[in-house]
Every structure is written in C-alpha cells, then in structure tokens.
Amino acid sequence: MTISVLDVRDTFVPPRVRLPEPALRPLPERPVDLECTAVPAPLRRPPAPVVVAAVAGVVEAVALVAAALTVLAGLLGSGHRPSGLALGAALVGLATWVVLAASSGAVLLDGAGRRLYDVLACVELALVVALLAAATLTPLLDRLWVGVPFPALALSLLTVPAGKLLLAGASSTGVWLAQGPRVRVRRPDPAAAHRGLCAATLGLIAVALTAVAVLVPAPASGAATAPSAVSAH
Numbered sequence: 019m020t021i022s023v024l025d026v027r028d029t030f031v032p033p034r035v036r037l038p039e040p041a042l043r044p045l046p047e048r049p050v051d052l053e054c055t056a057v058p059a060p061l062r063r064p065p066a067p068v069v070v071a072a073v074a075g076v077v078e079a080v081a082l083v084a085a086a087l088t089v090l091a092g093l094l095g096s097g098h099r100p101s102g103l104a105l106g107a108a109l110v111g112l113a114t115w116v117v118l119a120a121s122s123g124a125v126l127l128d129g130a131g132r133r134l135y136d137v138l139a140c141v142e143l144a145l146v147v148a149l150l151a152a153a154t155l156t157p158l159l160d161r162l163w164v165g166v167p168f169p170a171l172a173l174s175l176l177t178v179p180a181g182k183l184l185l186a187g188a189s190s191t192g193v194w195l196a197q198g199p200r201v202r203v204r205r206p207d208p209a210a211a212h213r214g215l216c217a218a219t220l221g222l223i224a225v226a227l228t229a230v231a232v233l234v235p236a237p238a239s240g241a242a243t244a245p246s247a248v249s250a251h
Contacts, residue, residue, distance in 0.1 A: 061197065064127055065190035071135065075123025078163045079116045096210060130148050132186045139186070143179040146172055 064072075086109075100108075109140040142232060150172035152158050185191065209216050 052116050061190075061194055064129075065188075065194055067185045067188040067191050069126055071182060071191070072123035072127035072184040074178075074185070075119050075121075075126075075135070078178065079120040082112065082116050082119065098206060126186065126191075126195075129195055132191070132195055135186050136183065137180040139182040143176070143183075146176050146179065150176070161217055 093105075118138050122138050124136045126132055150169060153168040153172060176197070
C-alpha cells in the first residue's frame, strides 16, 4: 500500500484553513471641537471694581474718624458724659474699625485676598441691621437725633457694606485675586546713585543759610520796656 506525500502531511500536520480577513470599516467621523477654554490674560493694572473697593475702604475710614470726632465733641459738651471706661472702650473699638477698613482695601488692591474685606463688610451689615431693628422695634434709640430719622439713616448706611460685597464678588476682582499678590520691584536708592548731586545740593543750602545769617542785618532793638509799676501797698 503506497502512501502519498500529501496523505502523510495531512496525517501529522493539522489542516491549515485560511479564513477571510475582516474588512476594515472606517471609524465614524467625530466633530473636532476646535474651541478650547480661554485662559484669561494676566492683568497688569487693578480693574475698576478693585480700585473702587479700595477707595471705599479708605473713604469709610476717614468718614468714621470724622463722625467719631463729631459725636465725641457733642458728648463732651453735654451734661451727660459717659464714663471713662466706656469712652476708652469705644475709642479702641473705633480705632480697630478704622484700621481694618483701610487695611482691608489695601489688601484687596494688592491682590493678597478678600477674606478680611468680606468679613468686615458682613460685620458692618449685621451691625446696621441690628441698629435698624433696635430703632424700629425698641425705644432705645428714640433720644438719638442726627438730623434725619434714624431708620432712614440706617437704610442709607445699609448700601455701604452691600456695595462692598458686590465689588469684592465681581468677576474681574476674582481674576485679579487669582494672580496672587503683586511682586514689588526693588528700585535703587536715588541718593546712592547720585551722591555728588546730593552733596552739592546740601552745600548750596548751607551756603545760602550762612549768607542769610551773615548779610541780613539784625533788627534794631527797640526801647526797653518800662518796668511795671508795683504798688507798695
């Protein structure tokens, strides 16, 4: 019995079946989003809300000092003076308020943060609301007269902390604060760079003062004042 070469190959080697290759289908086209998130350009100068908020803090500090001096003059001139302890506590609290009002505006302008500014505005808002409730619901502030009814004054003062909160929450203010505090550029001392000019200026001032002291004659001495008559009796 003769065995062909093809039969031997088919006996020891598994048959090789060639499967059809799958056709490559193109992927579905997806719309390419060419738009990306715009990165805001760094601000070199503080925006208008930051400047207005800083100026508002300084103006508020000046207004507090002026109002405190007016009220203090009225209290000291009246017959009912407060005790020294109460007056000292009021002055310390007022000084703290003035310093915080001015420094919070400066901190916001420098870009260091808005927490102090917001906290102070919220405290002022709560204080004005408390005074308004005390003036309308209780007779505690009936004797206080400032030229206008106190509820109307409290409502007008309510716009100050509310405006400060709106300015601090503006979008441009957030961009300004996100950049961080401003880096101070150290400038050279002009006196160290121009020592010769400074020395010449001081020398001219000294020569001028010496010339005035030497050349300008002294005023003639007037007649001696007669001694006052003293009664022997």
